[in-house]
Amino acid sequence: QVQLVESGGGLVQPGGSLRLSCVVSGITRDYLAIGWFRQAPGKEREFVAARRWSSGYPDYADSVQGRFTISKDNAQGTVLLQMNNLKPEDTAIYYCATTRVVRSSWHDVGQYYNWGQGTQVTVSS
Numbered sequence: 001q002v003q004l005v006e007s008g009g010g011l012v013q014p015g016g017s018l019r020l021s022c023v024v025s026g027i028t029r030d031y032l033a034i035g036w037f038r039q040a041p042g043k044e045r046e047f048v049a050a051r052r053w054s055s056g057y058p059d060y061a062d063s064v065q066g067r068f069t070i071s072k073d074n075a076q077g078t079v080l081l082q083m084n085n086l087k088p089e090d091t092a093i094y095y096c097a098t099t100r101v102v103r104s105s106w107h108d109v110g111q112y113y114n115w116g117q118g119t120q121v122t123v124s125s
Helices: none
Strands: 003-007 010-012 018-025 033-039 046-052 056-060 068-073 078-083 092-099 119-123
Touching: 003 092, 018 033, 018 092, 018 119, 033 078, 046 068, 046 078, 056 068, 078 092
Parallel strands: 010 119
Antiparallel strands: 003 018, 018 078, 033 046, 033 092, 046 056, 068 078, 092 119
16 A cells, blocks of 8 residues: 655745645555645645656656755655755645556646645744
8 A cells, every 4th residue: 555654844034944844654556656735725636746756857847946856865765855945835735646657647636646645834933
């Protein structure tokens, strides 16, 4: 059974950085990629970033391009999301999940499974 557990959220000032972790267990070759999504109060869950589980090839939402980096720690089986130059509009609960679809469909939240419980990120002065 695939399980994902997020951590690393917190309170940070605008312009600051955080690194989120998604510990993945039980993954098989059926799952092509891992994605990060976020959901702010009163808003729909939106795509942030994704990468292939085995070979990288990252994709980012326009709103985070150049500020966020998705990577993988192979030794730990963990997918990381490094977030720099954070803005108040980045405030949300951040989730990771798996998908079986190809890269062209990575932005579609409906294509993801095995959601973690989420980690809160708050950007405020």
